[in-house]
Structure formats: C-alpha cells, structure tokens
Amino acid sequence: MPVRIKKYSGEFEEFSEEKLECSLVRAGAQEGDAKAIVQKVARRISEGMETRVIYRMAMRELRRASFAAAARYDLKFGLMRLGPAGYAFEKYVAHVLKHHGYEVKLNQVIRGRCVEHEVDVAASKGDERILVECKHHEKPWVQCRIQTVLYVKARLDDLSQVFTKAMLVTNTKFSQQAIEYGSCAGVDLLGWRYPDQGSLEWLIDTKKLWPVSILTMADPRIIGLCIEAGLLLLRDVQALSVEELRVRLHLSRQKALRMKREVEEILGGEAS
Amino acid sequence: MPVRIKKYSGEFEEFSEEKLECSLVRAGAQEGDAKAIVQKVARRISEGMETRVIYRMAMRELRRASFAAAARYDLKFGLMRLGPAGYAFEKYVAHVLKHHGYEVKLNQVIRGRCVEHEVDVAASKGDERILVECKHHEKPWVQCRIQTVLYVKARLDDLSQVFTKAMLVTNTKFSQQAIEYGSCAGVDLLGWRYPDQGSLEWLIDTKKLWPVSILTMADPRIIGLCIEAGLLLLRDVQALSVEELRVRLHLSRQKALRMKREVEEILGGEAS
Numbered sequence: 001m002p003v004r005i006k007k008y009s010g011e012f013e014e015f016s017e018e019k020l021e022c023s024l025v026r027a028g029a030q031e032g033d034a035k036a037i038v039q040k041v042a043r044r045i046s047e048g049m050e051t052r053v054i055y056r057m058a059m060r061e062l063r064r065a066s067f068a069a070a071a072r073y074d075l076k077f078g079l080m081r082l083g084p085a086g087y088a089f090e091k092y093v094a095h096v097l098k099h100h101g102y103e104v105k106l107n108q109v110i111r112g113r114c115v116e117h118e119v120d121v122a123a124s125k126g127d128e129r130i131l132v133e134c135k136h137h138e139k140p141w142v143q144c145r146i147q148t149v150l151y152v153k154a155r156l157d158d159l160s161q162v163f164t165k166a167m168l169v170t171n172t173k174f175s176q177q178a179i180e181y182g183s184c185a186g187v188d189l190l191g192w193r194y195p196d197q198g199s200l201e202w203l204i205d206t207k208k209l210w211p212v213s214i215l216t217m218a219d220p221r222i223i224g225l226c227i228e229a230g231l232l233l234l235r236d237v238q239a240l241s242v243e244e245l246r247v248r249l250h251l252s253r254q255k256a257l258r259m260k261r262e263v264e265e266i267l268g269g270e271a272s
Numbered sequence: 273m274p275v276r277i278k279k280y281s282g283e284f285e286e287f288s289e290e291k292l293e294c295s296l297v298r299a300g301a302q303e304g305d306a307k308a309i310v311q312k313v314a315r316r317i318s319e320g321m322e323t324r325v326i327y328r329m330a331m332r333e334l335r336r337a338s339f340a341a342a343a344r345y346d347l348k349f350g351l352m353r354l355g356p357a358g359y360a361f362e363k364y365v366a367h368v369l370k371h372h373g374y375e376v377k378l379n380q381v382i383r384g385r386c387v388e389h390e391v392d393v394a395a396s397k398g399d400e401r402i403l404v405e406c407k408h409h410e411k412p413w414v415q416c417r418i419q420t421v422l423y424v425k426a427r428l429d430d431l432s433q434v435f436t437k438a439m440l441v442t443n444t445k446f447s448q449q450a451i452e453y454g455s456c457a458g459v460d461l462l463g464w465r466y467p468d469q470g471s472l473e474w475l476i477d478t479k480k481l482w483p484v485s486i487l488t489m490a491d492p493r494i495i496g497l498c499i500e501a502g503l504l505l506l507r508d509v510q511a512l513s514v515e516e517l518r519v520r521l522h523l524s525r526q527k528a529l530r531m532k533r534e535v536e537e538i539l540g541g542e543a544s
Contacts, residue, residue: 114452114456114457115449115452115453115456116449148423150422150423150430151419151422151423151426153426153429154426155422157425157426157429158457177387177388180386181386181387184385184386184387185386185426185430
C-alpha cells in the first residue's frame, strides 16, 4: 500500500524507496548501507509524513554508517547555512565557478546604459563574459521565481556592452515559469537539481567543492569566521595545518583539530 | 538651537516647524490649528526623537482639532494597512487610476513573447496601453528598489506587443537608483511624494479617493470585510445607506452607523 509524503513545497507525493536510496548512494553511501538505511526508515514512515522528518531519520542512520557520506548528504542544508546575508553564497558560487575554469571577479560596480550596477560575480571563459547573479534562500521550499529572472534579463540588457550573457544561480529550485522564461530569454539558470546535466550540486560534487557549512562541528559563529577568513571550501581548510587553522580562524587548538579531522574524514580517503 | 530628529530611514535631519505645519495644513487643518499643534509638539521634541513619535503626537493633537484632517493626515499609514496580502493595494490603485480617467482591468493573465504574465492592472487612456505593476510595502522605510523597476522593464519587453508603456506604483518611496533607471528605461514611477507633480497622494487627495483603511474605527477585520465587499474608497461607503453597509459588511448596526458617521465627518462637509 503506497504511502504519500509531504514535500517541502507542501505538495504530496508517493514515498519512493528507490528515490531515497538513490540520494543516499549519490551522497557516497555504500549500496549495502543505503539499502539497509532505506529499510529502517521505510518501516517508520507514515501517511503525510514530512520530507524533512524522513530526511532527518535517514541522516541519523547514514551518520552511523558513514560520517563522510552523511556530511555530503547534508549539502542542501549546508548551502542554506551559508546565509543569511547572502554575501557568503556569492563568494561560494564564485569559488565553484573558478574551479570549473571560469575567471571570476566579485562585487564589481559596472556602469550600464542607464545606471551603475552592483554585479555579484563577473565571470569569463573563452569569449563569454557572464553576468552572474546569485540568489540565496534560507528555506528549502522557497523557489527562485520569474521576477528574479526578469530582473536579471533587464540588468543584462542595460549591461549588454559589457556582458555577453547572464546566469542566475540559486541554492533552491526554480519555478516552472522561471525556467520557461529563462530558456526563452537567454538567461542561464543554475540551481538545485537544475539543469538536469550540470546542476549546482553536480558542479560541487564532481570536484568535491563542498562548503565548510556542511561540517557538523560548524555552528553559525564558526561558519562566519570561515567566511571572513576566505575559507569557504573544505578543500581550503584541508590545505592548511592545524596551527594555521587555529590562527586564521581564532579557534582553540581543540576546535581546529576537530575541524581538520572532520574535513579529512570527508575528503581524506578519496582520490581527488 | 536646532534639534535633529530620526527619520524612518534611520537618517537624521533637522526638525523643521515649517515642514510639520505644512503637512498638517496639507491634510486639511486650519492654519491657526496647525500653528498651535506645531507649537505644542515642538516643545516636547528632543534630540534624536523618531519621526514616528513626533507623528503620533501631532496626530493626537490634530484629532482634537479636526477629526477629518487627522484621518487624512493618516493616509500614509492607511495605505500601509491595505496590506499585507498586497492584493487590496492593487485593487485600490486600479480605483485611483479609474477616477483619473483610465480604463482598468485587474489581474489579467496575458501571453508575452516568452511566457504568460499575471498583470496586476492593465490600464488604458487614449492610445496608451499601460502595464501597471503594484508594489505594496507594510513598513514606511522600505523603499521600492531598482530590482523591481528592472523586472517591470523586462516584463514590458516581453509584453511589448500588448502594452505601450509600464508604470510601477508603490505606497512608499523609490530608491535614487530606481528613479534613475526608471526615467532612463521608460518605466513611469508613481509613489509616495513621487513624482513632484502628480504623486500617488496627490492623485488621492485631489479627488478625495481616501481608502477605508484611514478610518479610526477600521481594524484589520473590518478593512478585510471592506476589501472583500469591494468597498475600498470612503466615497464608496458614502454612497451606501447605513442599512446597506450593515448588510454588505456583516456589521452590527452600531458599527455601520459609526463607520457612516466617520466617513461623513471626513468627506461630508466639503464640496467634491
């Protein structure tokens, strides 16, 4: 008998064991572990249960099986914790694009035909000069709406002498109308699970560009310190010694050690 | 010795007796009354006092002198109370435009080049077909920003086969950048004290199109009932008998009577 669960958007859908297993495997859980977790979780799911609750159960089980996989499974929430100011998300997106071969410049003020614009990220690759607008949401169910895509398009039009195209990056999903307009008006959209090929989490996962905000030891204060110090990626933390970490982040030796260990646990054992 | 007061925006400015007097007279206070109120209020102003506090003191005094003038002085807050859904503000703006000779249609869904758009108000006058976007703010210090003007411009572009121009209406102020972009990109802006000639409150005051939300007896529930019943203007209420009011708004006879009296007190004695 199929059970319906409640998504973040408020809509209902049938609970799918396959879908849950797939997301666990994608996060790096062994197939056997993933199957066992799904079995455990499935037994406790009831009609109308919220995705959030199911996610938390799976997360708890996954953490027991693989700490590293659990951290990566938490990417969606890690990206949310980059808020609230939003500036950290812009910086993070710039890092991700840089690791994918773009040249990036942050927070440029550029004169357009009508007015000056504050451009989150100016990226270039080959002949393309790309106006990148970042839209950070703190709630998973908040979609990036058409209004934002429209406004990026008008900004591109005003800056058409400087940029050849525009890209809108968000940590959540796009509304159907936003997608429709974006592809018609020539604004590239990059978000959670969008587009099918080369979504934001794909860009992150394939190059292990996970943000420090997925660390379980990173509370808002520590995330803030990392952002200030320009340490947005686990990779950046990995490159530093415990002593350097301690000094750059003003952490106790114990906390620096814990951070370093957690980062190694997630990144360490894998070929990069 | 000049005293500095704190504006809604958080900025400071020198308190001006003339400015306060001017706003009271504009609301309909007799010149003598206005002067007397300013004297009373000025004595109690201290360095750094907030505009909001001064406004409340003036309002209290004005109410004693002229109930009708006090209600109109409250227009800015009356417009804010049309929220929070924003839909009431769209309806209200449509009414104001209609009384100024526009033909208006509310909440049209219109197919553009790329996507369908929900258009708040489609207005026309002569050869002009105007896409009207309404932006309601519940806090007086929230400005209408350039992002909104950009997005209206892109919407107009997508709907350029249907509309000849765009207008953005807000109940607060526009940022300097929004004004700069709007006038360059051809989006008409209409807001609080903007433009100098023909601002939103000018359109309202000159034709006595005050909203029901300026009534002191109108709590959020009553405002909601009025909106549902399509009674957005005091003029609409004036046109009904106490009995009609009672039935249309599901009010007690006593409340209907009180509403009717208050409306008469504001509109009644004046030539329209």
